[in-house]
Amino acid sequence: MASINLTTSTFDETIGASGVPVVVDFWAEWCGPCKMVAPILDEIATECQGEMTIAKLNVDENPDIAMRYQVMSIPTMIVFNGGEAVHRIVGAKSKSALLEEFGTFLGNSH
Amino acid sequence: MNTQHEHVIIIGSGPAGLTAAIYTARASLAPFVIEGEPSSTSDQPGGQLMLTTEVENFPGFPSGVMGPELMANFRAQAERFGARFLTEKVTRVDFSQRPFRVWVRDTEYTADTIIVSTGARSLMLGLPEESRLIGHGLSTCATCDGFFFRDHHIAVVGGGDSAIEEATFLTKFASKVTLIHRRDEFRASKIMQERAFSNPKIEVLWNHTVTAIHGDTAVTGIEVTNTVDGATSELPVTGVFIAIGHRPNTDLFHGTLDCDENGYLVTEPNSSRTNIEGVFACGDVQDHTYRQAITAAGSGCMAAIDAERWLESQH
Numbered sequence: 001m002a003s004i005n006l007t008t009s010t011f012d013e014t015i016g017a018s019g020v021p022v023v024v025d026f027w028a029e030w031c032g033p034c035k036m037v038a039p040i041l042d043e044i045a046t047e048c049q050g051e052m053t054i055a056k057l058n059v060d061e062n063p064d065i066a067m068r069y070q071v072m073s074i075p076t077m078i079v080f081n082g083g084e085a086v087h088r089i090v091g092a093k094s095k096s097a098l099l100e101e102f103g104t105f106l107g108n109s110h
Numbered sequence: 111m112n113t114q115h116e117h118v119i120i121i122g123s124g125p126a127g128l129t130a131a132i133y134t135a136r137a138s139l140a141p142f143v144i145e146g147e148p149s150s151t152s153d154q155p156g157g158q159l160m161l162t163t164e165v166e167n168f169p170g171f172p173s174g175v176m177g178p179e180l181m182a183n184f185r186a187q188a189e190r191f192g193a194r195f196l197t198e199k200v201t202r203v204d205f206s207q208r209p210f211r212v213w214v215r216d217t218e219y220t221a222d223t224i225i226v227s228t229g230a231r232s233l234m235l236g237l238p239e240e241s242r243l244i245g246h247g248l249s250t251c252a253t254c255d256g257f258f259f260r261d262h263h264i265a266v267v268g269g270g271d272s273a274i275e276e277a278t279f280l281t282k283f284a285s286k287v288t289l290i291h292r293r294d295e296f297r298a299s300k301i302m303q304e305r306a307f308s309n310p311k312i313e314v315l316w317n318h319t320v321t322a323i324h325g326d327t328a329v330t331g332i333e334v335t336n337t338v339d340g341a342t343s344e345l346p347v348t349g350v351f352i353a354i355g356h357r358p359n360t361d362l363f364h365g366t367l368d369c370d371e372n373g374y375l376v377t378e379p380n381s382s383r384t385n386i387e388g389v390f391a392c393g394d395v396q397d398h399t400y401r402q403a404i405t406a407a408g409s410g411c412m413a414a415i416d417a418e419r420w421l422e423s424q425h
Binding site: 036 | 148149151154155156161162163177178197198199244246247251253254255259328349
């Protein structure tokens with residue numbers, strides 16, 4: 001499964017109902033580093049299918065959610081576990097660095 | 111494990127590296143471009159233009175072009191002619207013997223010739239609180255983060271073209287932009303200066319440096335110091351954007367390639383040759399004078415032609 005798109009109306013339900021950790025990528029069309037990290041997150045979404053969900057939130061279209069989590073720089077990736085924000089990564093990173101950040105929220109296979 | 115061998119390895123993928131890739135690819139050398147890894151600093155695939163918006167001075171685009179779009183086009187053009195890309199960062203090099211050796215962590219690559227185009231990255235102020243507040247009101251990327259400062263009072267630090275470009279861009283969001291510069295005049299081009307002076311939202315604070323950034327989890331204000339009389343004052347900004355210049359990315363090559371007193375790689379006049387035969391350098395990593403996308407691209411073309419001719423001379 002590829003990554004999913006969240007909006008203000010689907011955000012709380014999706015995050016709350018998920019049985020696995022959800023990484024939300026706060027992004028926008030005009031952000032160069034966001035475009036670099038997007039394909040990496042898509043790969044991770046495929047590789048970590050069933051263990052972790054990758055979701056995207058467009059901050060232009062959903063500024064209220066971005067404001068609620070005090071996002072002041074994009075890309076920002078927030079890991080939600082059981083509906084709670086448990087980890088935050090600010091700025092684009094390489095795939096290996098991201099997998100390392102996500103590692104503690106995944107099973108032992110990574 | 112077999113080591114992957116290449117005719118040409120290009121380290122870095124800004125305008126210089128990708129132009130070198132287009133030219134060496136068209137010369138059937140199938141260049142292998144180690145393009146760097148994503149980051150939110152200017153040290154990343156695509157180079158410094160990835161953090162800009164509208165590029166108005168690149169010839170061939172009469173209505174301007176977005177920086178990331180321009181770099182995506184450069185990359186696609188190189189790929190079309192057979193360039194291959196590795197989205198990783200080189201961690202070590204050994205140019206003391208041929209073939210030259212390049213490592214990405216534990217993986218070794220060898221090459222007949224190397225083109226260095228690692229560019230330059232943004233300088234920070236050097237304050238201890240910077241690492242805590244980056245991404246929380248402190249930014250080196252106006253295009254990434256400006257959006258989050260709608261109706262805020264923010265500061266831009268610097269006096270060159272990029273500082274004024276950022277300040278002008280940020281007025282789209284901010285209620286007020288204070289441009290802080292340590293001297294009493296800008297280095298920026300005249301057209302950029304006029305843009306800043308005529309913008310009612312931009313206020314210039316001459317002869318000041320930022321000496322402290324306040325805030326635990328987000329920027330709440332800054333302390334500025336007058337460079338003439340040493341007096342300090344407070345500025346209640348919630349955003350600080352740094353554009354005080356660049357430093358060449360030459361850490362990999364210390365002790366191997368000759369650098370000038372500012373750390374830029376030295377190339378022979380009117381060529382891209384470094385002090386090591388078969389290793390060529392282009393773009394901002396060897397240019398502290400012009401530092402434009404178009405000059406970087408031009409020097410990338412020179413490096414490709416120099417590398418191609420040198421490879422031919424080896425047979």
